[in-house]
Amino acid sequence: MLSVICESPGVLRAQQRDVPVRGNGEVLLRVSRVGICGTDLHIFTGNQPYLKYPRVMGHELSAVVVEAERDSGLAAGDGVYVMPYLSCGHCIACRQGKTNCCVNIEVLGVHRDGALTEYLSVPAQFVHKAEGVTLDQAAMLEFLAIGAHAVRRADVLVGQRVLVVGAGPIGMAAMIFAKLRGAAVTCLDTRADRLAFCQSQLGVDAAVAVGTDDTEQLASLTGGEFFDAVFDATGNIDAMNRGFGFVAHGGKYTLISIVPGQVTFSDPEFHKRETTLLASRNATAADFETVLEAMRAGRIPDQALNTHRMQLAEVPDAFARLLEPGQTVVKALVEC
Template identity: 45%
Template sequence: MLCGTCAKPGQFMLAERPLPQAAPDGWVLVDIDAVGLCGTDFHIFEGKHPFLDYPRVIGHELSGHVATATGDWPKGLPVVINPYLSCGTCIACRKGKPNCCTDIAVLGVHRDGGMCARIAVPSGNLYDASSLPKGAAVLTEFLAIGAHAVRRAAPQTGDTVLVTGAGPIGLGVALFAKARGATVHLRDASSARLNAAAGFGFVHLYGVTDPLPQGGFDVVFDATGNARAIEGGFAHVAHGGKYVLVSVVKDDITFSDPEFHKREMTLMGSRNATATDFATVMQALSDGTIDVARIISETLPLADLPARFPALVANREALIKVVVQIGGQT
């Protein structure tokens, strides 16, 4: 089978590997139908990801169908794959937080991912996707990142929320914050991204030089992946508010301790997602709360990706979600 592989920064290729024919006990073989491209994949291509060794088969936003009947998983069942493989025994796992397991292995990052015809995953990392509309399953993982960040911050009805970074992850944060009744503001350097956000009904939109409302926000989310933007976000948190760092950068982050303390600010990281967040997203996709067609910018076959990858990375601001088609189902 051909596997979408970043051999080194700036080099993406299709590498041939054997098609898996068996899975370890407790694991399930899944034939991949579609893979979503995201900022993580772009950062891998650019050599900016802090937790990765090359070469790496990318792909962690995955939908597929069961290749071989295993346990309670019948052959052909459409599934969403949770790409966060946890140890199950560390302190985080024991506390119900496998998303930040001390020995986590994320498909497509710490270990080879699913941009290929078939992959084996633990049965506990599969979710039945048979209730989802066509094309929706592949969107679940990236939206779960936003759902998790919002659940962590727990904004209330009437709270004001600022999401800095209106790319796919920031958009997911905004959608789930809005669903909780918050008034959502988005800020981004890209007018294209702000225009895309407007298509989802958001009206409080700001460029990086536009003035923001006085008094700060109850919750500020950073989804920029930019160290300077992260540092600048501290100033926009209201007294008693929360600052949630969804994006990750290699840099050290500094902030004014007096400002932090006088506001009694809560600073929290948000990493990956849990089964609860996947369920939240799948319900929103099933009931039509989230418009699948509006999110998918383009679908292309795996064979076209090596030639297209550099341009997709360069033009990411104009895209919400690019989906790479692997198998015949979606």
């Protein structure tokens, strides 16, 4: 089978490997679609803190079942999606239902080889039927679920003012689900094309470009009170630190981003606002169900989000182009 391996930062190779043998309790899958996300781009550029090379990337996937055990509830030919966070089921986090932050977590494409390959064998408990959605849509569930999880973590309410900093796919996912909860959503980003997309395709209420007067613009939009909920999806430490200043008194600040480094803030400012600071990592089965329900109801602009496509064999040569701002990539899907 064809697999694409990231041997080291900036180096992708196509390689022929043996089709995996299905283990006990596993499902053998024929990979259909793989979404490329910021994690994959960080792996390619050498900025992913949890990874060792070489690695087959890819954790946003849909597939078709080739072989499964009879008691798995799956059968050959079923279209499925995979929850790529392989949790242990017995640690302190898993016992609380917080499988997204399992102590012993293994994420496909990060801690173990992922989906940029033709066949994959994974434990059956992480494979779910993609009922009522296409295989294209199923491959976009994971990044949308991350946004849904962050919005759920912040408990966004109807009528609240929400700011999402960083208009990449994860930030867009947070915008979508904040809007679905009835919030007034503002996005802040450096790229005019991303801001325009968020207004035209996601229906955000306001879009502000990073610049010398952005704080004044954000203050003007909120009567000087700033935002009930702020989400950072930039992956930039300076932006993460700066975001504390955009939180209203009594508000919440949710960090979806992860960077190697120290987040710092002014304690007097943090204290007088009684700010709630939250981390948001991955997603749970409930978040995937939230996305599925919205997709089935036609409330996710998935076709607009899928801006680029390529074949698996094209990935080694075409992948680097996804980093070019002129490509205006939102979500690229690889057809396997």
